[in-house]
Amino acid sequence: MTETLGLYGERIDAEGRAYYAPSSPDTRWRDGRAIDAGTAHVLASDLAHYSAESLRHLVCSATPGGFDTNPGKGLADAWSTSTVLGVAIPTDIAVDSPAEIPWNQLCSMRFLLPHSVRDRPRKARGLALRRVRVSIDCECELEDGVRLFVALTSGRARPLEGPLLAFRYTGDAGLVAGTDNVDEDYAALAVLAAGRQTVHVVLEPNAIDYPRQWVYTRESNASGRQVSQAISTTLWIGWTLSSASNFAIYSVSAYEWPNPVTESL
Amino acid sequence: MTTPTPTQPSPLQLASFQVGRPVRAEHLVTLAGNLAFVAAHCVHTPVSCFLGGYRVASGGTLEYEVFYRRSPGVRVLRVSIVPEIVSLTPGRVSVTIPGMDLPSEATWLDDGEWNGVERSSPSVYSLIQNEFVAWVDVSDVLVGSISTIPVTFDAGTLSSGSAGIHSLSIAEMPNAFLAPELEADDPGVNSASLLPGSELYDGSTTTAGGLVRLLDEVQRWRSQWPRTVQLVGAKTAGAELGAFTSTSWTALDAKVYTRAKRLGKSTTYTHKHTLCVLYKNTHATTAGKLRVKANGSARTSLALPATSGAWATAYSTAGNQNLPVSGTDQVVELQFEVQADSSGPTITIATIALIDEV
Numbered sequence: 001m002t003e004t005l006g007l008y009g010e011r012i013d014a015e016g017r018a019y020y021a022p023s024s025p026d027t028r029w030r031d032g033r034a035i036d037a038g039t040a041h042v043l044a045s046d047l048a049h050y051s052a053e054s055l056r057h058l059v060c061s062a063t064p065g066g067f068d069t070n071p072g073k074g075l076a077d078a079w080s081t082s083t084v085l086g087v088a089i090p091t092d093i094a095v096d097s098p099a100e101i102p103w104n105q106l107c108s109m110r111f112l113l114p115h116s117v118r119d120r121p122r123k124a125r126g127l128a129l130r131r132v133r134v135s136i137d138c139e140c141e142l143e144d145g146v147r148l149f150v151a152l153t154s155g156r157a158r159p160l161e162g163p164l165l166a167f168r169y170t171g172d173a174g175l176v177a178g179t180d181n182v183d184e185d186y187a188a189l190a191v192l193a194a195g196r197q198t199v200h201v202v203l204e205p206n207a208i209d210y211p212r213q214w215v216y217t218r219e220s221n222a223s224g225r226q227v228s229q230a231i232s233t234t235l236w237i238g239w240t241l242s243s244a245s246n247f248a249i250y251s252v253s254a255y256e257w258p259n260p261v262t263e264s265l
Numbered sequence: 266m267t268t269p270t271p272t273q274p275s276p277l278q279l280a281s282f283q284v285g286r287p288v289r290a291e292h293l294v295t296l297a298g299n300l301a302f303v304a305a306h307c308v309h310t311p312v313s314c315f316l317g318g319y320r321v322a323s324g325g326t327l328e329y330e331v332f333y334r335r336s337p338g339v340r341v342l343r344v345s346i347v348p349e350i351v352s353l354t355p356g357r358v359s360v361t362i363p364g365m366d367l368p369s370e371a372t373w374l375d376d377g378e379w380n381g382v383e384r385s386s387p388s389v390y391s392l393i394q395n396e397f398v399a400w401v402d403v404s405d406v407l408v409g410s411i412s413t414i415p416v417t418f419d420a421g422t423l424s425s426g427s428a429g430i431h432s433l434s435i436a437e438m439p440n441a442f443l444a445p446e447l448e449a450d451d452p453g454v455n456s457a458s459l460l461p462g463s464e465l466y467d468g469s470t471t472t473a474g475g476l477v478r479l480l481d482e483v484q485r486w487r488s489q490w491p492r493t494v495q496l497v498g499a500k501t502a503g504a505e506l507g508a509f510t511s512t513s514w515t516a517l518d519a520k521v522y523t524r525a526k527r528l529g530k531s532t533t534y535t536h537k538h539t540l541c542v543l544y545k546n547t548h549a550t551t552a553g554k555l556r557v558k559a560n561g562s563a564r565t566s567l568a569l570p571a572t573s574g575a576w577a578t579a580y581s582t583a584g585n586q587n588l589p590v591s592g593t594d595q596v597v598e599l600q601f602e603v604q605a606d607s608s609g610p611t612i613t614i615a616t617i618a619l620i621d622e623v
Contacts (some may be wrong), residue, residue: 001277009299013530034499035476037282040292044277045482047299051274051315053601054307054490061314062496062519064507064573085353085390105349105389105431109315114343117306119273129271133596198520216374216400218339220267220444220451222417225374225400228441247377251519252315253494258594 005222006259007121009048012041051119052258057131059111059235059254066139066248069146070241080105091147098151098159098167101238108149108238112156115230118210126209129165129231132256135239136199137138137250144191145245147171149238150201154211159236163211166203202257205233242257267442268456270305271298290459293479297454298615299589300482301443304452304490308336308437311493311618317349320429323356327429328500329416330576332541332618334491337408338451341374341438342401347394348386348420352426355547357383359419360397360430369414374400381420386428394431400438408450408576409487411541411620413578433497436523452486454479488622493598494523495618500543500576506614509553509603516558517614525597526621527590535587540564541618542579546572548610554556555579557619558589558600569612578614584622 004010047134062170076102080087093100120128134150151159152166158169170189189201212229219226234256275295282292320329333342350356361381378384379399391480406412414435428491443453457569458474468475496519498506509515520566525536526573542555548571556566567581 004278005276008274011277012279039286041279043296043392043480043483044282044292045281047274048277048553049297050303050483050486051299051307053528055524055526056307056309057312057492057494059313059521060494060496060521060523061316062498062506062517062521063315063318063521064498064505064517065318066518067315067318083390084392085388087392093555097285102500104392105317105394109317110347111315112345112347112396113313113433114345114434114436115306115308115309115439117273119302133524137520157507158392160392166452198522200522211520213345215341215438217341217438217440218374218402218404220442220448226441228439230439251521253522254313254562255522255524257524 005048005052008051008117009044010155011048012045034091036108055130055256055258057255058113059252061111063249064252066250068126069239069247069249082179083107096169097148100147101149101240102255103160103236103238104167107240108236109237109249109252113235114215114232116233118231122207124206129205129233131236132203132207132233132254132257133257134201134203135253138192138251139196140192140201142242142244143194144171145194145205145242146192146247147240148192148199149236151236151238152203152205153234153236155213155232156234159238162210165205165208165233168201168203170199267444268301269442270301270440270471272302272306274299274302293455293476294459297456297459298480300479300486301453301523304338304482304485305440305443307490308439309492310434310436312433312435312495314433314496314497316430316433316497317501319501320349320351321501322427323420323423325420326501327418327504329497329616330413330500330543331435331497331616332411332493332494332620333414333435334411334620335403335406335408336437336490337485338443339404339440339448342403343398343436343438344379344401345396345398345434345459346430347396347432348428348433350386350388350423350426350428352388352423353390354424355385355387356423356426356428357421358386358428359383359421360418363402363417365416370406371401371403374402384552407485411539411579411580412439413543420569452482454482476479477494480548492520492526492621493618494521496521496601498615498618500615506617507603508611510605510611512605512608514556514602514604520598520600522599523599525588525590525595527595534590537584537586537622538584538586538619539622540581542567542569542614542622543616544569544579545574545576545613546570547574547608549573551605551607551609553603553605553612555601555603555614555617558585560592560595563596571610584621
């Protein structure tokens with residue numbers, strides 16, 4: 001039984017495998033001979049499967065002993081004159097939004113992703129970037145002692161400024177972790193429990209007219225520079241703490257995630 | 266004629282190939298385009314990590330060394346850091362890759378801000394951060410071999426506080442064009458050989474066009490386009506991934522996660538990797554071991570011979586680290602462990618990488 005893989009095409013085996021194409025020195029590949037449909041099926045199926053399995057590992061980051069986000073527990077309020085310089089502190093901070101924290105280096109980590117692949121079809125919206133799953137190995141001192149934010153932005157923009165491609169946050173006591181992000185709606189995850197845990201979040205970038213950056217490549221058979229275009233993004237992990245709590249991040253992993261089976265052209 | 270690479274594939278339905286009907290050049294153009302997509306655009310990011318846990322005072326240095334195995338073809342790396350100045354005031358820092366100017370291997374395409382010149386960088390309290398970017402041509406680095414890339418960060422003039430690297434990124438850049446007729450190592454098929462209306466020809470594994478070339482390139486993608494899972498620590502004392510003395514297996518306390526690649530249907534199919542480590546062993550004779558646990562199950566360990574305190578690299582047998590694809594959604598939890606063969610040595614780990622070998 002064949003399986004349709006959206007933009008990648010169709011593969012022969014719905015359980016997912018690649019077939020070895022007939023070996024290249026085989027005498028059947030001679031000028032003037034027809035290529036049989038079965039071989040063409042194998043070739044097309046393999047390429048569809050390889051495209052589907054070309055998902056890349058993007059971020060691998062570990063801090064032995066855990067990165068202490070708040071040594072001395074003095075930075076509970078991310079927006080304050082003791083944590084932010086150079087801008088006025090907002091008087092009306094929107095909760096459950098990217099504006100809840102300033103996203104400087106005291107309350108966030110950023111991971112630079114210079115090249116993203118745009119091959120995920122969205123109905124009536126064109127193509128979007130591949131989904132990204134983020135796994136955060138962390139430890140909370142108190143239950144609900146920290147609000148964790150995970151965001152994907154275009155280029156080097158902070159989530160506060162946009163373009164914001166995806167945004168998830170923890171802290172809604174009424175929700176079960178794992179709710180999909182839908183369009184521009186922010187999607188909440190459950191509160192973090194006390195103790196060591198791994199948070200898994202799937203980011204589903206919105207389909208927008210992504211800004212592209214010029215990047216260097218090299219000319220073939222020469223040493224000169226050539227240019228290409230790439231869609232760059234930044235993955236952000238942010239946090240805000242209650243005054244009595246502490247929060248350590250042991251590792252962050254991010255990897256491209258398959259398209260959902262229900263999405264179609 | 267160079268071949269433009271599409272930024273996304275074009276779907277082909279298998280029903281378009283009918284028994285008894287000829288396969289047309291247009292079909293092969295689409296297949297060649299899809300091959301160019303995976304070969305030119307789905308290239309990997311060997312390093313993207315947060316290093317903000319390691320900082321030095323004014324005048325101090327942090328040294329890193331990361332593993333890299335390149336994808337075939339003309340290939341350029343974009344290297345960048347975002348510095349971190351832990352102070353109320355901005356500071357001046359610099360970054361270099363020492364020893365990368367050898368023409369036989371990697372060369373600078375544009376050393377940008379990675380030339381050792383000190384540049385100003387805002388403090389951690391600022392909402393604006395600098396990114397130092399440079400470009401490295403790795404087209405002459407041997408495909409299939411694993412190299413190391415050293416990175417040196419210098420905290421220059423700091424009025425107070427400490428400095429380090431907040432984020433480090435080393436990523437392969439996509440190719441806008443492929444030219445296998447000009448560059449022997451370039452992937453893909455010369456598009457001129459697949460023009461509609463042209464006769465299809467067989468070619469060979471060494472020609473730039475033809476059906477044989479297309480078949481061969483599809484198989485080459487299986488084995489030569491790597492993915493990397495890499496934990497980066499510094500070689501600088503106190504900033505490594507960890508130091509181990511126990512004769513029992515002791516884990517690095519961080520777990521990382523990845524999605525394994527499935528290219529086989531068999532229930533015994535595993536995603537093969539090579540384990541690489543940058544380490545030092547204080548002892549002159551007693552060795553140690555490193556291993557990875559995948560979903561809680563230990564893989565083959567890697568010996569860490571004595572080095573008398575010198576930094577060294579060690580590599581497992583190519584592809585002998587088998588990551589299971591049987592987990593939920595093919596996700597694998599990875600945890601690394603270290604053990605000394607007997608009491609005596611202190612084994613310090615700076616960098617660990619799992620690079621896939623299909």
